[in-house]
Amino acid sequence: QFNGTCDDRGVLPEVVAHRGASADLAEHTLAAYELALAQQADGLECDVRLTKDGQLVCVHDRTVDRTSSGTGIVSTMTVAELDKLRWGGADEPGVLTLEKLLELVRPGVRLFIETKHPVRYGGLVEAKLVALLARHGLARPKSKEESPVVVMSFSSRAIRRIQRHAPELPTVMLVGSRVTPSAGDYVGPSIERLREDPEYVARAGRPAYCWTVDDPADVRLCQSLGVRFIATNKPAATLEVLRGT
Numbered sequence: 001q002f003n004g005t006c007d008d009r010g011v012l013p014e015v016v017a018h019r020g021a022s023a024d025l026a027e028h029t030l031a032a033y034e035l036a037l038a039q040q041a042d043g044l045e046c047d048v049r050l051t052k053d054g055q056l057v058c059v060h061d062r063t064v065d066r067t068s069s070g071t072g073i074v075s076t077m078t079v080a081e082l083d084k085l086r087w088g089g090a091d092e093p094g095v096l097t098l099e100k101l102l103e104l105v106r107p108g109v110r111l112f113i114e115t116k117h118p119v120r121y122g123g124l125v126e127a128k129l130v131a132l133l134a135r136h137g138l139a140r141p142k143s144k145e146e147s148p149v150v151v152m153s154f155s156s157r158a159i160r161r162i163q164r165h166a167p168e169l170p171t172v173m174l175v176g177s178r179v180t181p182s183a184g185d186y187v188g189p190s191i192e193r194l195r196e197d198p199e200y201v202a203r204a205g206r207p208a209y210c211w212t213v214d215d216p217a218d219v220r221l222c223q224s225l226g227v228r229f230i231a232t233n234k235p236a237a238t239l240e241v242l243r244g245t
């Protein structure tokens, strides 16, 4: 079900739309995620933060300044306040909550959820996330391989919290350094890391999720190294490179 795109050369890496089809449309908007699915992305990536009223919303930065018409810190604002801002195009219906994004999960589409501010809220984000996934029947997949949801973090503490709350959920330990982490089912090196150190994937001995891969030469590098998941702002172009079209 989740083998990535198949062609006559075999199974290809899964293409994960980073913040949606975010090279084309405003990141973390419903429109950007719907476009990614129309472009046949295998997966969707989002970042989640807690609001003042304890909801999980899909916003990358600590503040709303870069991606909305307003200013302020996400965690000091309620969903109602965030909804009043403009995010992306005129049709965009307010801030994107994780609950709304979960509606796009369907057979063959995997959602990669990255938890932000892991320290400040001492695990509240991961606890809320697992509770929400449980309400949607997504916290106990049949197997990690078949799980429609994967949880990611740069914090090993956050990964361990997810494993404690929901041991059946697969996790990606994102890494910015040379270190191969001990936590996580998958390793998540940046493309810069793989360019400098192509042996990283083989050494890690675990499937890799590489971010953020927009250049065709980098897509081919990931493919040649056997990277399992490729996160990109350009899902359509990435699929073209992988399919050799």
Ligand code: G3P
Binding pocket: 018, 045, 047, 060, 114, 174, 211, 212, 231
């Ligand atoms: O997919 C992982 C990647 O998104 C990590 O970096 O800053 O874009 O969240 P960032």
Ligand code: CA
Binding pocket: 045, 046, 047, 114
């Ligand atoms: Ca992210």
